[in-house]
Amino acid sequence: MTIKNTLKASVAVLALSSAAAHAEGVEVLHWWTSGGEAAALNVLKGDLEGQGIDWTDMPVAGGGGSDAMTVLRARVTAGDPPTAVQMLGFAIQDWAAEGALADLNGLAAEQKWDDVVPAALQNFSKHDGSWVSAPVNVHSTNWVWANSAIMAELDLEQPGSWDEFVAAMEAAQAAGYVALAHGGQAWQEATVFDSIAMGVGGPEFYQAAFVDLDPEALGGAQMVEAFQRMETLRGFVDDNFSGRDWNLASAMVVNGEALFQIMGDWAKGEFVNAGQTAGEEFQCFRVPGSEGTVTFNSDQFAMFNVTDTAAMDAQVTMASSVMSPSFQVAFNTVKGSVPARTDISDAEFDACGKLGMAQLADAAASGGLFGSMAHGHANPPAVQNAMYDVITAHFNGEYDAETAAAEMVTAVELAQ
């Protein structure tokens, strides 16, 4: 594979040739453009500017970062990569494999990142043993968001098992509520499926099916059961779910139209923005069956290779700021996620935040912390999207559970 190596080298050279124009600062490609996110990022910007480093902003929203990744490819191909890029999961590993990312080992050793970042996260932040990116946060994706008023009205407890969960939804449906608020977009369906699969098969199954891509797990009985549970959930969703944005689904819970929503912790922002408080107007708990485990995605800042020493210094300063406890707190309280470092006080966080931080630490300790398949932290994008295709087709009634499991095997095979 000499050709491939040459290419890698050439990409590295391209990345290296990054112009000196950004020498005095950092150019940051990201997709955090909505009010709260951008405000959170502004904390980082202010911090860096306080240290004499200019911030060149390069926001590209859309498609959960996929548009930004397209732009990144264009910039790298042009030989002019941004110095710092917001990245998720496998993208970091892919770019590191191309030799395009800068080595942050020095800083990491100095600040002991190895000790404070959970190992599951390090799988993404380190390539060949070297730190290549600085994790900003951990979003856990297996949350249920619930409307307290409806729960009180129907006299419901937080369900502790799948059956209780179904019973609660049946009760809500009977009372004329939408039992499950859901937005019919592939990634939202995959987010739900993630938690369901974890609930059905537990960590071993999750590892086998979504990380190791073992055909036996992919097409097996547990997969079929997971799909059957999806069918059950489909019965609790209103007719109008297709294409709905996740935040509109959240709004249904906020407004008291719907009982539950299965969604990552970013949904909390919608509740907070509507003036609600965690543990009072709304509640959060893990998707029944998946308790004790956390499926996550993690936003990280990867640094691209630069030659200019001033630019390198700027990158290091930025990475250091990203990892600083003050930024981790400031950012994550706004974003709804929890810090990537496990050594940070939860004083500033609300009830759900505190719960999330505690569960993250537990799961990390007990081996229950898994990258989310739905958010590109379990397998490469090709496989992830192939799974999306099957999950969303099944949820929309194209396949029955057995066919869907069989299709999983084929789709994954084609995508590899």
Place this chain on the structure above:
Amino acid sequence: MGFLDINNVTKSYGAVEVLHKVDINVEEGEFLVLVGPSGCGKSTLLNMIAGLEGITSGEISIKDRVMNGVHPSKRNIAMVFQSYALYPNMSVGKNITFGLEMHGTPKEEREKALKDVASLLQIDHLLDRKPGQLSGGQRQRVAMGRALVRDPDVFLFDEPLSNLDAKLRVDMRTEIKKLHQNLKTTVVYVTHDQIEAMTLSTRIAVMYDGYVQQLGTPKEIYDTPENVFVATFMGSPAMNVMPATVEMIEGAPHAKISDSEGNHVTLAFAQDNLADWAGKEILLGIRPEAITDPEAADRDSNRIEKLANRVGVTEPSGADTFVTMTLGGKDIIARMRADTTVAAGEMFDFAVNMEKAVAFDPKTEARIKP
């Protein structure tokens, strides 16, 4: 060497040769008309003189200067186009002086030249208008003005009258002739209208199929056409051409033809060397005006032959009456006096001026020269 020399010029588009070895010398002050049916190559030839189309081989020179490859604007020529090609966005005055401006003539001189030309063509009052506001005749004048103002060595006209109505066309024809007589410039004029060719030219080149069929004065062309094509193309109505056999009667060559009844009649030739063709087929050409009623026959002619034939259709045109009849198996036309008494269907004694008759070789269609 003439004033405008076209030496052995050919034109090809790819493998197709559309003009074959054209050779014409035009003297200073001459009015040469290129005439022929559409597609004969006359416009191509004109465009080559103008420099608008390249020359495949041969040479064109003006005033002994070879013009091959010389830009149109450097040939000191002017051209009037069929559509007049007036620049729609410029006023009449601008249109006329545009060429001078392009050649760097100072403004005062341009103004003066414009004045002269405008008064010559009586278009003074139109100078500020746009071409779109002019009538066809006015546009024609402006187009001529644009050519005149340049005071070129050679004027080129590309069917300039074909877009005018019949009456205006005759007027403008006269006007062009007058202009030529006054200015004595050299003109090359392309038309498909043989009357224009006859009336305007000092010499005519009849073209067909990329060849110059005949080059000569209008009279030569009309009276002694080189071949059947020239004979039938020039003149209106066209020359009557019919098959005939040469028969010697009393030592003199006669044309034997069949009349409208199917009987053989003979007409004595005025051309003696046709004796060589005794017993052979020829094509006999007689112009309509050479077949007429006896009272109108040419008094100067030494050879008026009588021909009894049945009248087919009579068409009075005011000035003349045309009679159509069958002769030699063809429909032929005779040109009679306006107040002739012939009536359709009757037998009539026509007078045929055999001095004006021409004979063609039926194989080559070339004229059998005396």
Place this chain on the structure above:
Amino acid sequence: MSVASQDNAASVGRVGRTFVYLTLLLFALFYLLPFFIMLVNSLKPLGEITGGNMIALPQDWTIAPWLSAWSTAQIGVEPTGLKPYFWNSIRMVVPAVVICTMIGALNGYVLTKWRFRGDTIVFGLMLFSCFIPFQIVLIPMARILGILEISGTTAGLVLVHVVYGIGFATLYYRNYYAAFPTELVRAAQIDGAGFFQIFYRILLPSSGPITVVCVIWLFTNIWNDFLFGASFASGDAAPMTVALNNLVNSSTGVREYNVHFAGAILAALPTLLVYIVAGRFFVRGLMAGSVKG
């Protein structure tokens, strides 16, 4: 106005005419509806949108969303509104349209009035280039912009738009000039005008109608482009559409629909203006040549 229309107008009759008017009005409503939805909702407070009727008029009229979209909404980390990006778009679209129109006009002029062997093949190749899906050019184009060192700049974006605008611009002008009498060019040649003089003095002054069509087409396409803008000019040089997308399309943030709609209308204003102002000449321009295929 065609004669047919007059005569038809007389003979179609009252019932027919009512039907014609009704149909036209119905379609006018259909065309206006999406814009109406945007406009109405851009003038409502957010609360009224999430709970209420999409088509209802605002109960509380407010222009706050407009002000926010224009000058204070969060586009990246800076709450700049769309304003700076609006000027980016102008800086990109004006040179691109001007250059592309000029190139198209010259190409059309050469291809109709200075024909040479193989000119139809050249034109065919240019025309087919209109149909290339833009997604496939991103990567190689990025490389070339990088080599030229204009990656991420407005200049680079102008180049990209010029390249992919040439096809249509040439098509428009070629079809228009094909109907322009060649004799005029010949007359001008004999008058001594050179290649460029003929173009400037003779053809260009008569090119008004087709220039309107070409400019409208290019202006709209370039202004509305998102893909190239996002890929080759993000950051400070980003055009309006990219900024609008950042405003509207955040994936995990709160959505202020009224601000989004106001921003969308702001982003569309220049093209709307071009269509409304120049629209009258548009049909005339199409008539003058481009519909001849």
Place this chain on the structure above:
Amino acid sequence: MARAASVDMRTRMQELLPKIVLAPSFALVLLFVYGFIAFTIYLSFTDSRMLPSYGWEGWTNYSKLFRIREWDTAITNLAIFASLYIVICTIIGLMLAIFLDQKIRGEGLLRPIFLYPMALSFIVTGTAWKWFLDPGIGIENTMHLWGWESFEFGWIKDRNMAIYTIVIAAVWQSSGFVMAMFLAGLRGIDNEILKAAQMDGASNWQLYRRIIIPLLRPAFLSAFVILSHLAIKSYDLVIALTGGGPGNATAVPATFMYSYTFTRNQMGIGAASAVIMLMTIAAIMVPYLYAELREKK
């Protein structure tokens, strides 16, 4: 060409100038269009994933492509979408043009209303359309609020019908433009032909069917070319309205290509789908261009 020696500089310059003027744009097109197409064809035979890579793989990407279900969906959708879109746009455009040509009062107001959607991209109108078509908040809900309880319009949520909502939005955008092309064609028809036809006793209907519509052939052809090019390139439209959903029910080749090339890091398959798309375009356009250009020679 045999030329006498006396060709002057200016003439030679004048002969070269047209080619010099044309050369830069031709070179640009050759590089940026045909060069890139060649590059894409090459990529489709390689193992490129995230970035272009040059390991030769032969036809693997193509055989994978045709085993992917979504590609089938995308192709079928394009066929449905393109044919409906072109036909409906043409019919509506022609109808509006004919109606507008009846000496309509207020034509000056109506024409820009019909035309303006072409000025807006779906990045701008996408959200409004999504709302409008959404049964929960859009037209269905509005009708219910207005008292028409039985009104149903939930196509965008129905995997079998969603592609038709895309047709509706696409028709909304382009039919006015087609109207303008036909209107231009109608206004360009020689009055004498119409007079002659009316003398011949043609009724209005016959006049349009037998005389005017056949005379609009060039407008039909231009409309066809512009519409088919818009149909094949449709990307923003689908992304803004359905994002390819419900499920993958509204995926089209353009979204498929983008997703495989840029989202899924399967650039090779993305390139293969682009090549198939280009070949489809060529199959439609080349005969048309050939006929058009030959005719004009």
